[in-house]
Amino acid sequence: RAKLDARGSFAFFEAALDAKAQSRRKIEVELRDAIQHDVLRPYYQPLIDLQSGRITGFEALVRWPHAERGMVSPAEFIPVAEETGLINPLGGLMLRRACLDAATWPDDVRVAVNLSPLQFRGGNLLSMVTDALKHSGLPPRRLELEITETLLLEKSAQVLATLHALRALGVRISMDDFGTGYSSLSYLRSFPFDKIKIDQSFVRDLGANREAQAIIRSIVSLGKGLGVIITAEGVETEAELSCLRAEGCDEGQGFLFSKARPNVEIISLLAAQRGIDADDDEDAALVA
Ligand code: C2E
Ligand code: MG
Ligand code: MG
Ligand code: MG
Secondary structure (H helix, E strand, O other), X not given: OHHHHHHHHHHHHXXXXXXXXXXXXXXHHHHHHHHHOOOOEEEXXXXXXXOOOOEEEEEEEEEEXXXXXXXXXXXXXXXXXXXXXXXXXXXXXXXXXXHHHHOOOOOOOEEEXXXXXHHHOOOOHHHHXXXXXXXXXXXXXXXXXXXXXXXXXXXXXXXXHHHHHHHHXXXXXXXXXXXXXXXXXXXXXXXXXXXXXXXXXXXXXXXXXXXXXXXXXXXXHHHHHHOOEEEEOOOOOHHHHHHHHHOOOOEEOOOOOXXXXXXXXXXXXXXXXXXXXXXXXXXXXXXX
């Protein structure tokens, strides 16, 4: 009887594994097809200067419009893309498209593109970036590349060399999701970042939670000391915003300002901001 149970639960376990593998396999096949048919698109979420309320740039976030499932979340397919190597073509098309779109925006508006650690292994990341810049005509200073702490875990000389080469092009390097890694502070010593993005988990509860506020205050003062721009991710409420402002945080990003939107909407958003400028009201801002 015990044997029967053991076999029974093993079979159940196997079936569950099977279902998971099958769903991954399905995503892989469909994702490969979506890349081939150029279906993936960047959506853009504004980055806001918290003092002036003006848009300083946009983060490009990949979107997959799926025939049956609607818009599929990157949380679902980025891991599959990383497991299957599809992250390299996906990353390449995001870079090219984001640079092309940004080249049509005003000259003081930047674009930020997320990079997977795996893109640093392929060996052609540097040429992917230079090609995207050359092809679009976007000046390197208008491109930001977001990396996460996991990239620096291994302290690889090759990764650091690539980061320095990218920065030598004039591209900015941001540390994304700051504070969620194993030893966040030590990574700040390995590379001179241009920007630190405080993970949204620290922004949550700001205003109600004294600990969260103390952590934000320390990161902001760290940023001032290092001469690095500090951006808060996931700003959702007015209370969070006024607290971030009071602490002197440079930039914010979050649903309070806007979710990520397609490029057509970005162009009218920026036109509206220019319209406000033209009205000669210096303090006016589109958002906030
Ligand atoms: P991330 O780079 O940290 O991007 C921020 C995520 O937070 C985005 O989710 C954005 O929609 C979401 N977000 C923005 N404001 C708020 C807010 O106020 N509240 C909440 N709850 N969430 C907010 P998204 O677009 O689902 O992307 C998730 C992650 O997938 C990204 O996190 C990034 O790590 C990855 N990702 C997205 N696009 C790409 C890409 O093109 N390449 C790579 N390698 N990774 C990507
Ligand atoms: Mg990011
Ligand atoms: Mg982030
Ligand atoms: Mg994140």
